[in-house]
Structures are given as C-alpha cells and as structure tokens.
Amino acid sequence: xxxxxxxxxxxxxxxxxxxxxxxxxxxxxxxxxxxxxxxxxxxxxxxxxxxxxxxxxxxxxxxxxxxxxxxxxxxxxxxxxxxxxxxxxxxxxxxxxxxxxxxxxxxxxxxxxxxxxxxxxxxxxxxxxxxxxxxxxxxxxxxxxxxxxxxxxxxxxxxxxxxxxxxxxxxxxxxxxxxxxxxxxxxxxxxxxxxxxxxxxxxxxxxxxxxxxxxxxxxxxxxxxxxxxxxxxxxxxxxxxxxxxxxxxxxxxxxxxxxxxxxxxxxxxxxxxxxxxxxxxxxxxxxxxxxxxxxxxxxxxxxxxxxxxxxxxxxxxxxxxxxxxxxxxxxxxxxxxxxxxxxxxxxxxxxxxxxxxxxxxxxxxxxxxxxxxxxxxxxxxxxxxxxxxxxxxxxxxxxxx
Numbered sequence: 175x176x177x178x179x180x181x182x183x184x185x186x187x188x189x190x191x192x193x194x195x196x197x198x199x200x201x202x203x204x205x206x207x208x209x210x211x212x213x214x215x216x217x218x219x220x221x222x223x224x225x226x227x228x229x230x231x232x233x234x235x236x237x238x239x240x241x242x243x244x245x246x247x248x249x250x251x252x253x254x255x256x257x258x259x260x261x262x263x264x265x266x267x268x269x270x271x272x273x274x275x276x277x278x279x280x281x282x283x284x285x286x287x288x289x290x291x292x293x294x295x296x297x298x299x300x301x302x303x304x305x306x307x308x309x310x311x312x313x314x315x316x317x318x319x320x321x322x323x324x325x326x327x328x329x330x331x332x333x334x335x336x337x338x339x340x341x342x343x344x345x346x347x348x349x350x351x352x353x354x355x356x357x358x359x360x361x362x363x364x365x366x367x368x369x370x371x372x373x374x375x376x377x378x379x380x381x382x383x384x385x386x387x388x389x390x391x392x393x394x395x396x397x398x399x400x401x402x403x404x405x406x407x408x409x410x411x412x413x414x415x416x417x418x419x420x421x422x423x424x425x426x427x428x429x430x431x432x433x434x435x436x437x438x439x440x441x442x443x444x445x446x447x448x449x450x451x452x453x454x455x456x457x458x459x460x461x462x463x464x465x466x467x468x469x470x471x472x473x474x475x476x477x478x479x480x481x482x483x484x485x486x487x488x489x490x491x492x493x494x495x496x497x498x499x500x501x502x503x504x505x506x507x508x509x510x511x512x513x514x515x516x517x518x519x520x521x522x523x524x525x526x527x528x529x530x531x532x533x534x535x536x537x538x539x540x541x542x543x544x545x546x547x548x549x550x551x552x553x554x555x556x557x558x559x560x561x562x563x564x565x566x567x568x569x570x571x572x573x574x575x
Contacts, residue, residue, distance in 0.1 A: 185343050201333065205399040208345070211336055212410075214329045215352075215379075217359070218545045327417075331410045333403055334377050343466070344376040344400050350463035351376060352548040353540065354494040355383045357556060360542040362387045369455040371481070373427065373474060374464035378404035382411050384460070385420030392452060394427035401426060401442045423448065429473035432480065453484050462494035465516040475519045482531055482561045491559040492538075498553065520557065534560040 201212045335345040358365060358380060365384055371392045372381045381393035381404070393404050404424045408415070415422060426435055426442040435443045444452075459478065465471045478491060497513045524535045538556035 185338060185340055185346070204335065204345070205402070206342075208335050208338060208342070210333050210345075210403070212331060212333050213347070214331050216547050217328050217330060218547070219328060326413050330379070330382065330414065332377050332379055332407055333410070340467075342397075342400070344374065344395055344397070345403060347377055347379060348463040348496070349548055349551070349554060350494040350496045351379050352546050353550065353554045353556065354380045354460060354462040354492065356544055356546050356550075357492065357494075357538070357540075357542060358383050358387075359545040365458065368457050369451070370458045370460060371452065371456050372460040373429070373477065374461055375404060376400070376463070378407045378422075378424070380460055380462055381422055382408060382414065384458075385415040385422045386418045388418075388420050388458075390451065390455070391420060391422045392427075392448075392456070393422050393424045396426055396428045398441050427477075429470065429477040454486050456481075456485055457487050457489050459489060459491040460493075461491070463496060465493075465495050466498075466512050468512065468515045471512070471516055471519055475523060478559070479523070479526075482533075483529075485561075488563065489561045491561065493557045493559065495555050495557070496551075496553050497555060520559070523559065530564055532562050532564050534562070536560070 199212045200209050202210050204210050332347060334347045335342070338345055366387045368388045369390045369392075370381075370384050370388045371394065372384070373394060375381050375393040375395050378393050381391045385391045393408070395401060395404065401424050408422050408424065424442055425444055425448065426440070428435075434449060436446070436449070437443050438445075459481070461474060464474055482489060495513060495516055497510050499510055520535050523533045526533060536558045538558055540550070540554060540556055544550055
C-alpha cells in the first residue's frame with residue numbers, strides 16, 4: 175500500500191459543541207431518516223455596540239474551577255486532614271503505623287477526601303448537558319416555556335441535523351454561517367432593499383436574516399430534502415421577515431450544471447420570471463462554509479463567474495470561510511489544504527484579464543459587533559469580491575491616427 179487513507183462517514187456539527195447551554199430539541203426525522211433538531215439562536219438586537227469579545231455567550235471556553243486545598247492539621251496535633259493518625263518522629267515510620275494504612279489484603283488503603291470538602295458550586299458558568307427531547311410533530315410549541323422567555327423577535331429558530339455524512343453537511347449549522355449572519359445584522363444598510371442570492375444556503379440562516387432588510391432573497395442549494403428544510407426554517411421565522419417585507423424564494427442551483435432548472439415538474443425549479451428578476455436586480459451574492467472540498471470550491475467559483483457575466487448590475491460577493499487546521503500524513507504536519515485552495519481561487523479570480531468584468535478581492539475586518547451567540551474564533555474570515563464592468567478608454571480620432 176503506497177498511501178494510507180483514513181475515511182470518516184460522519185461529520186459532527188459545530189452547534190452542540192459551542193453552544194452547550196442551548197436546548198436542541200429533536201422534532202422529526204428527515205426524508206432520509208436523519209434526526210432533525212430545532213435550535214433557537216438569540217439575536218442581541220439591543221447590543222449592537224457590543225464587540226465580539228464582550229457579546230453574551232460569545233466565548234464558551236471552560237473557566238478553570240477553583241481548587242480548594244483541604245486544611246492541614248496544625249503541627250503536633252497527631253492527625254491529618256483525612257483523620258489518619260500519624261505520629262511525629264525524626265526517623266522512619268514504625269511498622270505499626272504502616273500497617274494502619276494497609277487493608278486486610280496488604281494493599282495501601284487511601285482515605286478519600288469527603289465530598290463535602292469540594293466546592294458546592296463551580297466558579298464558572300454552568301454547562302448544561304445536551305439531552306435531545308423527542309417531541310411529536312403535532313405539538314404547536316416545540317420550544318415550550320423557553321420560547322416565552324424572550325420576545326419572538328429576539329430569537330431565530332433553525333431546524334438542522336447534528337451529524338451527517340459529508341454530502342449532507344449543508345443540513346448543519348456552522349460557525350461561518352453565523353459569522354455571515356452577524357455581518358448582515360451589523361451592515362443592514364448594505365442589504366436594505368436589495369436583491370440577494372445565497373449560494374449553498376444550507377439551513378437558510380443567512381438568507382432569513384438578509385430578508386429582514388432585503389427586498390428579495392434567493393436561497394439556493396441542491397437536494398429536495400435540504401431545500402424542504404430551508405422552506406420549513408423560513409416558515410418558522412416568518413415573523414422576522416414580515417416586518418421588513420422581504421421575500422425569500424427557495425430554489426435549486428447546482429454548481430455542477432451550467433443552466434438553471436426550469437422544469438415545472440421538479441421541486442424548487444425556476445420560473446422565467448424568477449430568472450429575469452435574478453439577472454436583472456441581484457447586486458449581492460453570499461456563500462458561507464462551502465469551501466471544504468476542492469472540487470466544490472472550483473465549481474462555486476466557476477458558478478460565481480458565470481452568474482457575474484449574466485447579471486446586469488455591478489455586484490459584490492461576500493464569502494465566509496473557516497480556516498480549518500488538519501494533520502495530514504502526506505505532509506506529516508498541520509495544514510489547511512481546503513483553505514489554501516480557497517485562497518488560490520481568489521487570487522486566480524482577481525488575476526483574470528481580458529474580459530469585460532474586473533474582480534477585486536478584499537478581506538473584511540471581522541471586529542464588527544457580535545449579535546448572535548456563538549464562538550467567534552480567529553480562524554473565521556470574511557472576504558469580499560467586487561465585480562465591476564471594465565470601462566474601455568475612449569480613443570480619440572487624433573490618437574487613432
């Protein structure tokens with residue numbers, strides 16, 4: 175065997191790892207038999223001035239608990255804190271004293287500290303265990319009393335899975351999507367009244383929040399089961415989008431195909447009216463946490479270029495990515511191969527010349543306020559791609575001659 179390959183059939187979600195105090199309620203099984211959970215994410219609308227380091231729940235690192243050392247008996251008292259009789263002596267311990275610490279089999283008998291000596295309450299914030307609650311689909315209020323603790327406008331509810339095969343990771347909620355949603359909330363004027371297209375929308379989290387200010391949001395991905403999950407999440411949060419009057423349209427957009435599906439018999443297909451509106455009015459494109467596979471990354475950038483040439487207006491693509499570190503046998507070192515490939519695609523895109531469009535790439539400072547509860551780690555990044563038509567210089571008659 176020339177090369178050892180390790181494969182994993184299951185990819186675990188970020189959600190239950192980094193929001194340990196949240197309740198994730200199992201509400202149903204998906205069309206392919208996967209457990210589907212319903213989580214609520216608190217929107218910190220009234221804390222817009224808060225930075226990511228100070229946002230509530232923004233960092234769930236464990237706090238070291240205080241270690242209480244048992245009080246020692248004063249010298250000469252003849253007993254230790256564990257109640258074992260010790261005799262002070264200048265030399266070695268007598269045989270009788272050693273025997274007093276051995277059990278009947280001759281093993282060392284260790285007296286453990288009483289439970290009461292431990293601190294009754296940990297010093298850090300409590301970390302609730304995640305116990306999925308299986309509920310019936312007929313129940314109207316699956317969040318129970320928890321939903322009543324906050325205004326419905328302070329919570330976004332998302333159906334998602336916890337663990338899936340690699341091809342179904344779009345059904346999970348990832349930190350990169352939360353970062354993109356945070357950016358949308360902090361830059362509402364940028365999205366106000368716009369037409370937005372999200373590529374690889376997954377659970378639809380970013381699309382839903384974009385629709386609170388945008389006019390129209392095209393929430394796109396592939397797979398009928400995943401798109402149906404998007405549709406359910408949009409219905410769960412209709413109260414958020416209704417205030418802004420935004421419309422979300424769930425559509426299939428396959429990066430491996432050149433054309434949009436217009437077959438009316440296919441679920442989530444495009445109408446001619448939708449296609450005309452998409453190309454005629456879209457000015458913002460979104461993509462979050464879709465750069466984990468090199469082939470899919472290439473397909474996304476190819477799709478981005480194809481769409482950019484069909485759009486009638488200048489546009490901006492906002493891309494969210496997490497720089498994941500992995501140890502590889504090929505390099506025998508910690509590398510970020512998926513992220514490195516993403517960056518190389520950005521460089522190639524910016525280096526395109528000779529066409530009618532110019533692509534300009536810029537990193538986004540992620541120090542904007544954190545308005546969602548999640549762990550904003552240093553490996554999370556946002557990138558903007560500005561797409562503008564190339565203006566040809568006007569050549570005068572004198573110059574031409």
